[in-house]
Amino acid sequence: MEPRPPLEGFSAWYDDQQGDTGDLWHRTLIDPGLFAALGEVRPGERILDVGCGNGYIARRLARAGARVTGIDASPELIARAREREGRDPLGVVYLEGDAARLDGLADASFDTALANMSLMDIEDAAGAIRSVARVVVEGGSFVFSISHPCFDVDTRSSYVVEPVPDTTAPSEVFRKVTRYRTLHEDRYPWELGEGRTALTRGYHRPLSWYARTLREAGWVILDLIEPTPTSEFVGRRIRKEWIEQIPLHLVVSARRVRASKGPLPSRRSRQPPTRRA
Numbered sequence: 001m002e003p004r005p006p007l008e009g010f011s012a013w014y015d016d017q018q019g020d021t022g023d024l025w026h027r028t029l030i031d032p033g034l035f036a037a038l039g040e041v042r043p044g045e046r047i048l049d050v051g052c053g054n055g056y057i058a059r060r061l062a063r064a065g066a067r068v069t070g071i072d073a074s075p076e077l078i079a080r081a082r083e084r085e086g087r088d089p090l091g092v093v094y095l096e097g098d099a100a101r102l103d104g105l106a107d108a109s110f111d112t113a114l115a116n117m118s119l120m121d122i123e124d125a126a127g128a129i130r131s132v133a134r135v136v137v138e139g140g141s142f143v144f145s146i147s148h149p150c151f152d153v154d155t156r157s158s159y160v161v162e163p164v165p166d167t168t169a170p171s172e173v174f175r176k177v178t179r180y181r182t183l184h185e186d187r188y189p190w191e192l193g194e195g196r197t198a199l200t201r202g203y204h205r206p207l208s209w210y211a212r213t214l215r216e217a218g219w220v221i222l223d224l225i226e227p228t229p230t231s232e233f234v235g236r237r238i239r240k241e242w243i244e245q246i247p248l249h250l251v252v253s254a255r256r257v258r259a260s261k262g263p264l265p266s267r268r269s270r271q272p273p274t275r276r277a
Contacts, residue, residue, distance in 0.1 A: 010190065010198040011076035015054040020084070022056050024236060026117070030145050030249050031057070033227035034116055037143045037253040041066045048110045050099050050132060050144075051118020055081030055092060062090035069110070071095045071102065100127030108137045115144035117249075121202050123185075126213050133217045133256055140256050142219060148226065148250045149207045151175045154186035156204075159242055173245045181206055210252065218258045225251035 017023045022031055034057075041047075041064040049058040052070030054077055062068045070092060072078050078096045085092050097103060099115075099122050113132045122128050132142055151157065160174040183205050190198045205213075214221060226247035234240045 009192050009196055010200070011074060011080065013190070013192045013198070015077065015080045018054050018056050020056050020059065024233065028230045028233035028236075029227055029243070030117060030251075032230055033225040033249070033251040034114065034143060034145050037223060037225055037251050038112070038114065038141075042111075045112060046110045048105070048113040048132070048135060050113060050115040050128065051122065052081060052094065053077050053116075053118070055084060055094060057114070057116050058092045058094075059084070059088075059090055062092050067091065069093045069095065069105070071097045071099060071105075073098060100124035100131060102131040102135055105135045107134055110136050110140065112136070112141045112143070114142070117145050117147075119144050120146045120149075120204070121200065123201070123203060125203065125205065126217075129213050129219070130217045133219060136256050138256055138258070142214075142254045142256065143251065145227075145249055145251045146210075147202075148247050149205060149210065150180070150250075151177065151246050152248045153177050153180055154184075154188070154202055154204050156186070159246075161242070170241055173242050175246045179204075183209065207250075214252075214254055218256055219254040220257050221252060221254050223251075223253040225253070227251060 018026065021027055041061055043065040045066045047061050047066045047068045049055070049061070049068060049070040052058050052072050055070050058068045058070040058081070068091075070081060071094075072081070073096070075096050078094050081092075081094045085094065095104070099118075113136050115128070115132075119125050119128065136142060147154075156179045157175060157177045160176050162172040162174070164170070164172060183203070186202050186204065187199045188202055190200065192198055211221065227249050228247070229240055229243055
């Protein structure tokens, strides 16, 4: 098996970046769309946070009255989430585990599940989508945010900006993308400061893959949200107009409607009724 990329120091850096409210990108660009899709939290609502990281989303939901369980594959991040829970008890349960299995979590034990910018970092994302369907009640919700699979194809996409002759007009912004249809893995370098760099893995899947995988697991897509920059983001980011024109993130809202027993036929594969004379 190929060795995992180095992550020394990443958990501490990530925890510091996210804090208790999320970093600028999450707090002012991604999270507003996520919470709009989640809607108002019901008192006592059972929520599973898949890929919870340091738990800042789980804590926000707990403060709103939900009963929250967070799960993450990183023991270091779970330890930091538990430390925060110890300093400010909110009743959040943090588990170290594989999202593709969700071992120890009972069937139909949650009303809602969310995955905030974590699903595209899970190697067996299809297994995670099926496992979430298992632990969420029929009629329950699954809301997740990901890098936009159409426009943010990991290191195989970039901006092209063309200034217009009239200097008072905004530049023309394009997104250059390659290998969109191909499922592939990539590695992302993170600058941790003081000359330190960590690598994480991510997995690109086209939008059709998410739609098909959700359907086969018993989910029906309710909404797609392409987050737009908030005023706080606009006021603090350089070249913010690029993201105003081309979204780099996608929020998906789905409802669990049935238990899947295998792939459903597409419309094209269904045979038309036989005409009788």
